[in-house]
Amino acid sequence: MSRFSQGVKKVKDFISIKGNTTIKNQPVNSSGYGNHAASGTKRSVVGWISSLSDPIDDIxxxxxxxxxxxxxxxxxxxxxxxxxxxxxxxxxxxxxxxxxxxxxxxxxxxxxxxxxxxxxxxxxxxxxxxxxxxxxxxxxxxxxxxxxxxxxxxxxxxxxxxxxxxxxxxxxxxxxxxxxxxxxxxxxxxxxxxxxxxxxxxxxxxxxxxxxxxxxxxxxxxxxxxxxxxxxxxxxxxxxxxxxxxxxxxxxxxxxxxxxxxxAPVIEGLKQIDRYTDAELMAAVISGMYSVFITTEPSQQGEFGGGFGEEDDDSEEDNSKINIGNGSVTFLREGEKIQESNPGRPNPNFDAFTTAIFRQIGVALEIPYEVLMKHFTSSYSASRGALLEAWKMFKKRRIWLAKNFCQPIYEEFLAEAVLKGRIHAPGFFDDPLIRKAYCSAEWNGPTQGQLDPKKEVEAAILRIDSDLSTRTREAQELTGTDFFRNHELRKREEQLRYEAGFNTPVTINIQSDKSDEGGEKE
Structure with missing residues (x-):
């Protein structure tokens, strides 16, 4: 009887398939999920080892x-x-x-x-x-x-x-x-x-x-x-x-x-793909050299193999060690011959296989393959979709870091600044609501970036004109800058241009493209 059959027999001996039974004092029903996700008799789940434990045991x-x-x-x-x-x-x-x-x-x-x-x-x-x-x-x-x-x-x-x-x-x-x-x-x-x-x-x-x-x-x-x-x-x-x-x-x-x-969810996969990559890399290196194996007739082998006998025991040079190098030539002894090695590398299936694994790793880390590998060779729409999906995760983690690290430290800083009298904030220590009002803040980081800046700017203008967004928000999301500071700087720039005689307004003709650079219709 095979090991698999023995395992099935043990499971059947332990589980009586007669409606309701008991496993570890817990009722198991043979209907509903008992026939699917909770089944203990299907061949596909017989070897599935799982348990219910608390976070202490599991984590x-x-x-x-x-x-x-x-x-x-x-x-x-x-x-x-x-x-x-x-x-x-x-x-x-x-x-x-x-x-x-x-x-x-x-x-x-x-x-x-x-x-x-x-x-x-x-x-x-x-x-x-x-x-x-x-x-x-x-x-x-x-x-x-x-x-x-x-x-x-x-x-x-x-x-x-x-x-x-x-x-x-x-x-x-x-x-x-x-x-x-x-x-x-x-x-x-x-x-x-x-x-x-x-x-x-x-x-x-x-x-x-x-x-x-x-x-x-x-x-x-x-x-x-x-x-x-x-x-x-x-x-x-x-x-x-x-x-x-x-x-x-x-x-x-x-x-x-x-x-x-x-x-944690991809540790095993990452280690295996790392080993596989190292093996393929070594095979490709060896394949790039003239690789040979030295075979010796039994009558010519020494005690531990290699082409030397008793007369060479006192030799200072260990001739049993042969190194492979680029274009190297090794002279053989009597009784030795060459057997060529052909690893067949590079492996033509290496890229396709690793790409499939990297996609799974990207899913677990919430990083699309294009962003994970910095590989934007698809259409504009596909690349932008990958960036938008990745940006959801980046933004979530930014909010998490701001709330749990930056904001508590900032509130502690502000308390010291008020105590030292460098910032005047009446009622700061009297009422938690007043303190929260003083401590309210946003934390801004790098912007999402644009694959096609022209289209992104046009979309921002449309959102502002349609009252779906504000100049402040669009300035922050597109360029990471503050609209009010931009506005004050623009006023100074235009004043300087006027005083220097450059009072002719600059006009830019914006025409919407109907297709991507790759020819894909939007």
Missing amino acids: ERNVEKMRERSRDLYMGAPIASGSLKSIVTNVVGYELKLNAQIDGDFLGLSQEESEALEDTIEREFECWADSKNCDANRMCDFGQLQQLALLSTLASGDCFAILPYKKRVGSLYELTVKLIEADRVCNPVINTFYEERLINGVEIDSTGEVIAYHIADKHPNSSLTGRNDWKRIEKYGKLTGRLNVIHLLDIERPEQRRGIPIL
């Missing part, structure tokens, strides 16, 4: 292994590295810029007063954010911190940040941002807490609320780490409610405490 106990494999792929697999960098580049660019949007109506401020206060806030924040004094390690400015926080979250599953105050010479503000790698948040070696209350360094109370994080002084797996100590930091201050620890992660299940690397 928390596997996080470390997923994290190390994800980082290894980032460091050695081009597709993995390129996909993460592509997300960071499109979501953050160099940095997400602050656009203060205080609620002047709620605060009783006029439009002019609101704009003046917004300019002051942005100027103060730019002074802090553009300096490396904002980094506790003094290595990055705020834009670089954004890039690093997002990249670390994508590769490791999550990233942490604390906000210590440090007084530094030449710095107007004491607030700093210290990023902490995911590995350092872990259970202490000597754990005095109940195991169910401390999950991978995240401490929860009896209701499941996260109340503290346990952070190691040094990386627990570093070769330079000797004795390690853990510090318990409460998530929120008991007296002020201040956010002490920022935890960046994507949550996919309730009661999940730690994040999952974005590459």
Whole structure:
């Protein structure tokens, strides 16, 4: 009996196909989904091993292994590295810029007063954010911190940040941002807490609320780490409610405490395609040389093979090692002959096969193949559709990063600026609604980009003329600039042109194309 038949027999012995039965004390019905997705008897699902477990067993106990494999792929697999960098580049660019949007109506401020206060806030924040004094390690400015926080979250599953105050010479503000790698948040070696209350360094109370994080002084797996100590930091201050620890992660299940690397669903596929690529590359390199195998008659072989006998035992040169090189010629001994090797590379099916796999990887990462591979050879409509689909994911992650990283840090900065008297904000600490009105802001990053700028501008003009959009929104989405600043600069430019005698208006004749460059009809 084959192994498959034995497996089927065991399943049938365990499951009695007579209406309702019981598997692990759970009723299983042979109707409805019991005949399809929940079937345990079909040949297609007999070998399917699955289980129902809580997030601790499914996620928390596997996080470390997923994290190390994800980082290894980032460091050695081009597709993995390129996909993460592509997300960071499109979501953050160099940095997400602050656009203060205080609620002047709620605060009783006029439009002019609101704009003046917004300019002051942005100027103060730019002074802090553009300096490396904002980094506790003094290595990055705020834009670089954004890039690093997002990249670390994508590769490791999550990233942490604390906000210590440090007084530094030449710095107007004491607030700093210290990023902490995911590995350092872990259970202490000597754990005095109940195991169910401390999950991978995240401490929860009896209701499941996260109340503290346990952070190691040094990386627990570093070769330079000797004795390690853990510090318990409460998530929120008991007296002020201040956010002490920022935890960046994507949550996919309730009661999940730690994040999952974005590459987790495709780790196996990425590793296999990386191995396949290396094998094909090596085969192509060997095929590009004159490849031969040296075969030796049994009577001429030495103790471990190769064409030498006892008389050569004392030879200083090891003639059993033959290297293959470009155009090399090797003289053979008596009893040896050449057998040619023909790997048949490059493999003509390599590109088609890898493209199919890359498309599946792109689906899992929400990056269309054209964007993942930077391969825009289809029609304008297809390429634009791929960009629009990718931009949905980029925009979602930008909003997520702004809300969970940039905005909390900005609110902490603004609180210090008000305390120092550099920004006048009456009632800032008296009422949470007043504080929120002062802290309202937008975070703008790189624009989507255009395949055909002319068509994009024409579409923007139509949206504005039809009252479907505003000049402010279109300026931001098309060029990443502020309409009001553009307007003031245009006024100055036109005034200078008039004073210089260039008072003839410039006209551009815009004609809509009826076809793409590739000839496809729209």
